[in-house]
Amino acid sequence: MTEASTVPRRAPVDATLPLTEDELARASDLIGRISEAFSSRVVGQHRIRTGLLVTLLAEGHVLLESVPGLAKTLASATLAEAVNARFARIQCTPDLLPSDIIGTQVYDPRRHEFETQLGPVHANFVLLDEINRASAKTQSALLEAMQERQTSIAGTIHPLPDPFMVLATQNPIEEEGTYVLPHAQMDRFLLKEIVDYPSEDDELMVLERIDDGTLGQHMADVVAVADTADVVELQGLVRRVxxxxxxxxxxxxxxxxxxxxxxxxxxxxxxxxxxxxxxxxxxxxxxxxxxxxxxxxxxxxxxxxxxxxxxxxxxxxxxxxxxxxxxxxxxxxxxxxxxxxxxxx
The missing domain is CATH 1.10.8.80 (Magnesium chelatase subunit I, C-Terminal domain)
Structure with a gap:
């Protein structure tokens, strides 16, 4: 059995210490660069951009609800790339098991011992696509990750990385093969955003960006304008507002x-x-x-x-x-x- 993952815990923040003008200026600069990187790929959706930034800085999780095709996955991946963070996408299905998300122990016949293989939830940004298609058993495993920011595998606690943010999506128009999220789990999401259709101008802009290669299968990665240490710094500043x-x-x-x-x-x-x-x-x-x-x-x-x-x-x-x-x-x-x-x- 492997030892628990070690993730350094951030130092306590003195909430009574007011923000300085220099700290606020640095925060505004970082947020401006992240927003610009986000908008370089995601057309429109300004409210979703603000919602994702607020959720990230407040150390919460967000539930995105809309019909398919409104750039929820793209928005999540773009935000992760902008801050040079690890991103994982999990497609939820009725047969998805908790071990498929949090990880499991695998037997190594050469060494005659079990080794722990961590699942995709051990990333900074985790996109749970169509979360309402996962069974109640799988969703219960997600609760520990979202609330306690840790997973349990064979009795060993594995802390999740810092920062850690879950972005879950659900389709409100399809009910076949879905499970209604428990109210206790819904309550764990800091925000629930409804993603609307883009305006006509924004939709035309999407076509233009596909034509010039900004969007589409061969689009280039977003250049990171910050890193996870910057995100942790911003989160510390928020707690002093x-x-x-x-x-x-x-x-x-x-x-x-x-x-x-x-x-x-x-x-x-x-x-x-x-x-x-x-x-x-x-x-x-x-x-x-x-x-x-x-x-x-x-x-x-x-x-x-x-x-x-x-x-x-x-x-x-x-x-x-x-x-x-x-x-x-x-x-x-x-x-x-x-x-x-x-x-x-």
Whole structure:
């Protein structure tokens, strides 16, 4: 049996130490270069770019939902290449086993012993394509990786690399051969982004880039503009972003309001919500808003950071009733109503 993988753990960050202008300038420069590298290959999708950056800087995971062909895989791989990180793509299928993801022990007849072969989840960026096609047993193995940032193989703990980010995709229009993600697993995703169709101009740009070789089978790799050490540095800066007590109370008031929608908005909308967001919703807002502040070039959070992220943070944390599904009420409708009802500081 091999020893557990050793991944150096980052030093604790003093969250009370304010960001300096030099640190903020360096962060803005790094984020600008990463964004430019991302846009050099991915046409449009500015909201997805921001969502991926926020998730990465906040040390979270993201769920991307859309029909096929909207550059989810390309966006994930491009972000990984831009920061010179290890990227792994896992195509989820009903017969996928936990060992196919986390790794397993293989017997070596020459040495008469078992050796551990780590699976593809031991990468910095892991794309789980069509995650809802994986069985519940396989998804349970993913929970440990996402939450604990480690895997267990034959009783040995193997820490995952730092940084580590899961980008999962799911197709909302196909239900055959799929498994609904457990609410506990959905809650582990910091953000859920809905990838929309590109505009007509963006779609024309895609054709032009295929014609000139920027996109397509023979496209060149993205030149790395940063490395994983830079990402870890940015994540450390995010944890030092100032969040005023009024903003903290605003976040908790919003999340708690999703649990009492009937009292806040009346029975017309209240009957559509069965379960509101858990405290993980407050944590997600807190972490993501600080990351958004750094992306925007600030060392403090403003209410607009929270409002900008409202759909991405809450759409997968609010459980709608059957009545809402029958009336085709979207989670975004309830979320917008809650934000209008809760006073902004």
């Amino acid at each position: 100032y969040v005023d007590p009024a903003i903290r109370r605003y976040i908790t008031s919003l999340v708690r309001a999703t649990r009492t929608v009937t009292e806040l908005l009346g029975p017309e909308l209240g009957n559509y919500v069965e379960i509101g967001a858990s405290p993980r919703g407050s944590i997600a807002f807190f972490q993501a808003a600080r990351a958004m502040a750094v992306v925007q070039g600030r060392h403090y959070v403003i209410p607009e950071d929270v409002r900008e992220l409202r759909h991405s943070v809450l759409r997968h944390r609010i459980h709608l009733s059957f009545e809402a599904l029958a009336d085709r009420v979207r989670p975004e409708t309830v979320i917008d109503a809650v934000f209008r009802a809760v006073p902004t500081p």
